Amino acid sequence: MNTLPNSNRIIVHIDMDAFFASVEQLLHPEYRGKPVIVGARPGQRGVVSTASYEARTYGIHSAMPISKAYQLCPKGIFVSGNHKTYSDFSRKIQRLFSTFTPLVEMASIDEAFLDVTGCPHLPENWRRLGEFIRGQISETIHLPASIGIAPNKFLAKIASDLKKPQGLVTVTESEKQRFLAPLPIQRMWGVGEKSASMLIRDGIRTIGDMQKYDENYLARRYGKFGSHLFYLAHGIDNRPVTNDHIRKSIGRETTFQHDSNDRKYLYTILGTLAQDIGTRLRAKGILGTTITLKVRYNNFSTHTKRKTLSLPQDADHIIFNVSKELFDSISIAQKVRLLGISVSGLCPSAHAEQMDLFNQQQDTQNELYASIDQIRKKYGTNSIIMGNTLPNS
Numbered sequence: 001m002n003t004l005p006n007s008n009r010i011i012v013h014i015d016m017d018a019f020f021a022s023v024e025q026l027l028h029p030e031y032r033g034k035p036v037i038v039g040a041r042p043g044q045r046g047v048v049s050t051a052s053y054e055a056r057t058y059g060i061h062s063a064m065p066i067s068k069a070y071q072l073c074p075k076g077i078f079v080s081g082n083h084k085t086y087s088d089f090s091r092k093i094q095r096l097f098s099t100f101t102p103l104v105e106m107a108s109i110d111e112a113f114l115d116v117t118g119c120p121h122l123p124e125n126w127r128r129l130g131e132f133i134r135g136q137i138s139e140t141i142h143l144p145a146s147i148g149i150a151p152n153k154f155l156a157k158i159a160s161d162l163k164k165p166q167g168l169v170t171v172t173e174s175e176k177q178r179f180l181a182p183l184p185i186q187r188m189w190g191v192g193e194k195s196a197s198m199l200i201r202d203g204i205r206t207i208g209d210m211q212k213y214d215e216n217y218l219a220r221r222y223g224k225f226g227s228h229l230f231y232l233a234h235g236i237d238n239r240p241v242t243n244d245h246i247r248k249s250i251g252r253e254t255t256f257q258h259d260s261n262d263r264k265y266l267y268t269i270l271g272t273l274a275q276d277i278g279t280r281l282r283a284k285g286i287l288g289t290t291i292t293l294k295v296r297y298n299n300f301s302t303h304t305k306r307k308t309l310s311l312p313q314d315a316d317h318i319i320f321n322v323s324k325e326l327f328d329s330i331s332i333a334q335k336v337r338l339l340g341i342s343v344s345g346l347c348p349s350a351h352a353e354q355m356d357l358f359n360q361q362q363d364t365q366n367e368l369y370a371s372i373d374q375i376r377k378k379y380g381t382n383s384i385i386m387g388n389t390l391p392n393s
């Protein structure tokens with residue numbers, strides 16, 4: 001068992017609290033302490049992207065149709081959102097994190113893993129380290145965040161999620177087994193609803209239940225997945241923190257509260273995802289060649305379909321059209337519970353330009369998207385929306 005490399009590392013997972021909504025509350029002091037719903041305005045098509053903690057008390061959550069959110073909280077503040085602004089904040093956050101350690105991995109727009117092992121300028125005591133980082137985020141960025149500190153990514157990520165918002169949870173090497181024991185197995189990385197129900201049938205409900213079995217037994221019973229579970233159950237995870245610029249793909253997915261096979265609704269979701277990914281690609285100055293669609297049905301079977309394009313792209317409408325084409329090629333006889341799009345085969349835009357991959361048409365498109373990003377920055381994400389994301393039912 002390979003436990004040594006992990007036990008001496010210090011991994012910090014930082015997750016911004018209700019990120020988009022918190023940015024809105026920061027930029028609009030009159031929104032503070034009020035239910036803020038980012039996604040679309042009432043009457044517009046669309047889904048909730050982020051709800052502030054005040055809005056969550058009304059039962060509003062991500063991926064809920066805006067019309068439903070409006071029913072639950074008609075007095076809420078509904079904003080269409082501004083991805084350019086959120087990306088700007090994300091970059092500010094990343095820059096701040098890079099002052100703590102060069103090993104920063106932005107896991108998404110609002111969360112990051114930091115490997116701070118052997119950083120002499122940071123507090124040694126983990127609680128003080130967490131308070132220091134949270135204090136710096138609050139002073140510099142003026143946004144709330146939750147923090148987990150542990151010897152590896154798996155433990156740090158669970159820890160940051162346990163006391164949201166503004167949580168700080170530390171788990172040391174000697175505490176990790178006891179820390180994990182009471183948690184439900186769904187907390188384990190790689191355990192979805194399907195594998196969870198299989199494990200529960202076998203009497204394994206908590207990570208503690210899993211800890212009672214040895215690796216051979218779990219491997220015999222569940223194959224390779226069983227070994228994976230064994231290591232996680234004992235808090236062993238050797239994944240390194242990798243810098244953002246060597247990241248392999250950019251993606252986003254949404255799980256619905258209510259499964260759906262309404263194609264128009266699902267197109268709307270695809271449009272929102274494509275728009276988000278396109279904005280992020282352009283903000284980072286990168287292009288992607290392969291577009292992957294992920295669909296999970298309500299029986300928890302998951303399908304991915306991908307298409308590789310002849311030229312790398314960063315345009316919302318291309319990401320949307322390819323995803324839609326992939327989506328149209330699969331059956332939705334079963335209701336869908338999750339949709340995701342990711343773009344891989346990434347290269348810097350400058351590199352593509354050097355390679356002379358662009359033609360005249362591409363230049364025109366780049367100018368168009370530069371204008372779209374400008375307008376979105378000024379008037380909000382949904383000020384310009386692709387026609388296809390607005391089905392007219």
Ligand SMILES: [Mg+2]
Nearest residue numbers: 015016017110
């Ligand atoms: Mg977050």
